[in-house]
Structure formats: structure tokens, C-alpha cells
Amino acid sequence: MKGILYGVGVGPGDPELLTIKAVKVIKKADVVVAPKTEKKDISSALSIAKPYIKKSTEIIELTFPMLLNKEKISAAWEDNKRIIVNLLRQEKRVVFVTLGDPMLYSTFIYVQRLVAEYGYPIKVIPGITSFSAIGSRLNYPLAEGSDTLCIVPATIDEKKLDELLSTSNNLVLLKVYKNFNKIVKKLNKYQLINNAVMVTKCGLEGERIITDLKNKGSEEVNYLSTIIVRRYTKDKIIT
Secondary structure, three states, rough: OOOOEEEEEEEEEOOOHHOOOHHHHHHHHEEEEEOOOOOOOOOHHHHHHHHHOOOOOEEEEEOOOOOOOOOOOOOHHHHHHHHHHHHOOOOOOOEEEOOOOOOOOOOHHHHHHHHHHOOOEEEEEEEEEHHHHHHHHOOOOOOEEEEEEHHHHOOOOOOHHHHHHHHOEEEEEHHHHHHHHHHHHHHOOOOHHHEEEEEOOOOOOEEEEEHHHHHHOOOOOOOOEEEEEOEEEEEEEEO
């Protein structure tokens, strides 16, 4: 038997939104690896997957520092790679759980590249994205007909963000917690503020749906927050 690495998307937050395949893979895992940031005591992805992890399964939480330059891998990333590769050498079924989908702005993308050179099989199980869950939660189409839909990390270059806000039919703005106030100003500038909604912790305890972004207040924006914007809308945002 040869070790195998699975990248499993656990979706936006609700444990019931995992796919049947994701649940099966998690239940068969020898080891579940869960990423967390320096600022968090526990892994969000692990909390979501927990109901499906067997008591006999080993759980390892690894801290992955957020790097601006992903080509420059820190010592922490190298240590984490060694841990995962060592598990694979022991012929373990290693399941790396990640929020949303493993192939969309995910830590697993970089883990996959680091481990691939060792020749172990790697399989990816897709997950439901935060914006798909938000569209369903609000009964609010993300795109229809010949609409375009842009998925944008709100941390991108300001010039590029202006270009997308001025031309796209529909946008999904991810990672808005880092520069929420700037995003609100941009939405005002392009007269999109009234067609925007932010959902925080979609499907989880403490979920918030904010349709009046101009008057949201000054409290810190949660990490699990996404804004969807439609330039032209026939549908009222349903809350």
C-alpha cells in the first residue's frame, strides 16, 4: 500500500454541506490534517469536518503563515511539508481539510505543489464555495443568461479592482475582512453599493446578512465574510 494525500473541501461552514464523497473520504482517513493561521486557536475547516472524523483517526493541526509571496516558502511551510511527507512514507491515508473548494484560493494548492515532487498520489474532492452557499441562502442568482461573473480577492491591486468594478456584471468579493472600508468606498464610487450584500459565517451560528453596507458600523469584519454584487438586478435580496 502506498500513502495517499486527499485535499477535501469542507464547504463554507455548515457540516451538512459536505458532499457524500467528502464524508466517505474523511471517515476512511488515517490522519486528518487541518490548516490554521497564526491568529486562530482552532482550525475552522476541522470544526466543520469534526462530525465525520472517527475517534481512532489522528488529527494534526498545522499553522500555515499567510505569505504575500507564495514562491518564498517560510520555515513553517517547510516543516509542515516534512510532517505530511513523513505520514505518506508511513503509507497513511492523509486527508487535508480546507474551507470551500481545494482548488479555489486554498492553502491546499500550495501544499499539493510542495508534496507532488515526492511522487505520492494526490486526489482532490471538491467543496461548495462560500458564494454558492450565499446565493442559495438568499435565493439570489449569482449570474444568469449571458452575464459574466468575476471572482475577486478584495486584496488585489487597486487599479485592477477598479477595472473589474467598472466593467463586470456580477462580482464575488472574497477576503473583504482585510480592507472592508476601502471596498465600501469603491462600491459607492461605482454606484454598486445598493446592489451589494455581505454575508458573514454563512450557515453557521452567528450568521449575519448585511444589505446596508454603508451603515454597517465600525466593528471588525469576520474572516468568513463574502460580498456579492450585481450591476443590474431584477431580484430583491431575500433575507
